[in-house]
Amino acid sequence: MTVLADHLIILPIVLPLLAGAFLLLLDDRRRPVKAALTILVAIALLVIAVTLLFRASGSTALAETVSYRLGDWPAPFGIVLVLDRLSAVMLVLTSILALAALVFSLARWHRAGPHFHTLFLFLLVGLNGAFLTGDLFNLFVFFEVLLAASYGLVLHGMGVVRVKAGLHYIVVNLAASTLFLIGVSLIYGVTGTLNMADLATRIPGLNDTDRMFMEAGAAILGVAFLVKAGMWPLSFWLPTAYAAASAPVAAIFSIMTKVGVYIILRLSLLLFGPGAGESAHFGSEVLLYGGMATIAFGLVGVLATQTMSRLAGYSVLVSSGTLLAAIGVGNAAATSGALFYLVNSTLAVAAFFLLTELVERGRDPGADVLAVTMEAFGYTDEDDITEEVEVGERIPTILAFLGGSFVACALLLAGLPPLSGFLAKFALMSAIMDPAGFGTGGPQFVVTWVLIALLILSGLSAMLAMTRIGIQTFWSPLEIAVPGVRGVEVVAVSFLLLLCVALTMAAGPVLDFMEDTAMSLHAPAAYIDSVLPNGGASRGATP
Template sequence: MSGWIIAPVIIPAMAAALLLLLRRSPNLQRQVSLAATALLWLASARLFMLATEGDVLSYRLGDWLAPFGIVLVLDRLSAMMILLSGILASAVMLHAIRGWDEKGHHFHPLFQFQLMGINGAFLTGDVFNLFVFFEVMLIASYGLLLHGGGPRRLGAGFQYVAINLLGSTLFLFAVGIIYGVTGTLNMADLAGKVGQVSAGDAALLRTGALLLFLVFALKAALVPLHWWLPTAYASAPAPVAALFAIMTKVGAYAIIRVFTLVFGAEGGAAASIAAPWILPAALATLAIGAIGVLASGVLVDLVCFAVVWSMGSLLVAVSLFDARSLTAALYYTLHSTLIGGALFLLSDLIAARRGRWRDDLEPSPAMANATILGSLFFLAAIAMSGLPPLSGFIGKLMILDATRTSRAAGWIWTVVLATSLLVIIGFSRAGTTLFWKSEAVAGALEPPPPARAGSMVPAAILILGTALLSLSAGPVTRHLEATAQQLVTPQSYVDAVLGRPAPAQRTTEMR
């Protein structure tokens, strides 16, 4: 059954190549892209079911034995992330085919290449191929960001390209340093060889590890490397911004994967290399994100800063690198990806119905479909800000509970709760301005474009996903506990890739 592992990479790759040939046939492009996305979702669901059995599976491309060949690895974490990617992509595609994809010939091929890069990053078992899939993902995202054109997107695109080129350069430096010290880039092989590095090379290896962390923190929009996100996401087309909701999670995933597998969790080198940097930066991310939410005068900007804020919450939990905190981080990853995507789609729906006011946070004449949109926005705001009973509340409680024994628990609880209050105020102000105050404004809007049947369904699906996370919090948490335990005891991953136990790690030399 390990042959299924390559499906989330090969399906979008083949679909993208076919879609390039169909660029002059928009209707046929839509059909192929919808079919490929649905097939990807089914394959991801199948892999998720395989991973729940508890075994780690590997797929060797070309049947080259590790650590010399390219290997894809399926465990509970990678299976969860590709399933999440498939769910988000399906909802985003349903929204995009209602008009956004008509603004350029290459939306659908780029969309599929983006999925290929995202899924490849989740499945690869090699640091260099993680770099390769990062580049596939980023090159596709450059084109998607510029989809539809316009000076604002062009300016944001130049900034986005520049910062990611810098990140790619640092990634290559890190890969070169780690390979020079250990002679391998296979993550399972590194799990054993990192502990065998001589004392003279330990500082160099630590430098490579810190450079990797810097690159992953940039992808995860961790303060002070967050500044590109509000500009890029706010300028992107709505379905692109919604898909980008999972791109920050690729950065968080890479931190979790590399610093639990390669450098060891639960007091290993991960605790000495990454944790001292993650926690203060995550608390600063919470503060900057919450202030941005409160200060935003445009709805899409508010959503962008809410995404930054949510990454702070997620990385606070990651910083402890133990099974309990990782469980909380993974639950919050599911929640924040779904609700972030939903809010970007809702922002687009609201802007399309407010005429010249678009999504500016100022009163306007009442919009079409205000009741339904207001209800969806109300639910999304509750979920994002962490109010009961939706998944944001449960995720926030799990994070607070997981960190209560930390030496920094006082700081964590204070910052998390204080910034949550600011975010609640920011979303409350936005909702009352868009829906309640607008009811009292006299006049009539310019006729909005005709609403297409089912235009609100994709956002509603993602919001429903957060409700289901709440209703099934018990079984979901138990699955995530098993996932976190698999992360902090990675021997099964190493054995699945190498076919033999890795040497015991000796991480004290790196401290």
């Protein structure tokens, strides 16, 4: 058992990799077998992720960070995986979304194209590897693995709209990969290492010339991550691509924008924290102002959109902008609030993507555009009433479920009480308004209140947009047919929404955990000591 526990860190990468390769050997007509195996792998990954989360949540600082040396080669020469509180949270979140999306896909989407399950498992390999890797080179490798799998998934199901949006998605991400490679090359050329912990020890001692090239490489690298995170103006591709993707793919894609946010958070605090010398807080203002611009762009898009799928896409941008701005604020309290918001918003947006497919299944194409046009010309249902509506007619169970789920998503995305969306935004705004953390005078005071205003307006815009679309969908004169909904689809949506309710019920312990996570990120000594052999605290396993 001890040996298995030592090697548990690598299983989130190896298990889906082996399972995905095995599924390639099976005929694609044996989809029930492939689906059963993929679901079993997803359940196993969730169990492993939760186990790793408990392991990373030790009572001492050294117990929170565990490094795993592949081949027992010491860092910075060998490949190293690093588990801490943040990476464990991201593993659990990825496993939850994967399980929900896979269960939802069993209704019909996994039969809409070839090799769905293999692509999905390879996507999990890239995601889990990106969250666990301890060096930039392997981050690039896992980044390419998840992108290659996502190219196939975004085109899954075909259709003209999906193919067009998918091709745009591919081109943009290929450009981001090129920037990633250029940035990594510059950093390695200056420092001679790509191990993150080793970089953290070398950056403070760089001379001015080397520091200039290193910061240039970090800036190029940051652009690649900001493309994935969806920061304005690099986010032009995201709403269209996510709206065009199939529902389970869009749901799992809601964690992909968080890959960019995760990497930016990790590198900004590890490489450019207070101990980085002249490079301390490098890029923080770009993140702050870029995040604020992304929130503004997202809330305008939320108000302007006429379809639920694009509303979900713009909600992703609002979430990303909020997280980037919180990272730019730079204090531990804001980071802890941002982490709680990250978990809540990702679950809520994923549930909304799945719910959107169910609601739009029972509507005529173009119903949203027609409803808005009728509003613009002052058309009301009173102009076309030809028969009396029966009073007290019972609402079908499916419509009741869809309506209730829609209300829950509206409360979560708008950040209204009593659900966890309100608690997450409240924690974040409390940290931003803390005078000790962000300053009380001059430009900082103005920026603080502009950011607070944007957070409030983003919630208000989401509430207005959700209310408008909800009325058009469930109470408009345009009749909505009761969609055919399978039990697995109800289970997937309910699972994600119930997790948000659980976050609400356990908000206190979750916030305490996020505060401890933020403190460890802002004091990365334990991370560095765990990875480097001369740190005296290496916890790597010996295979």
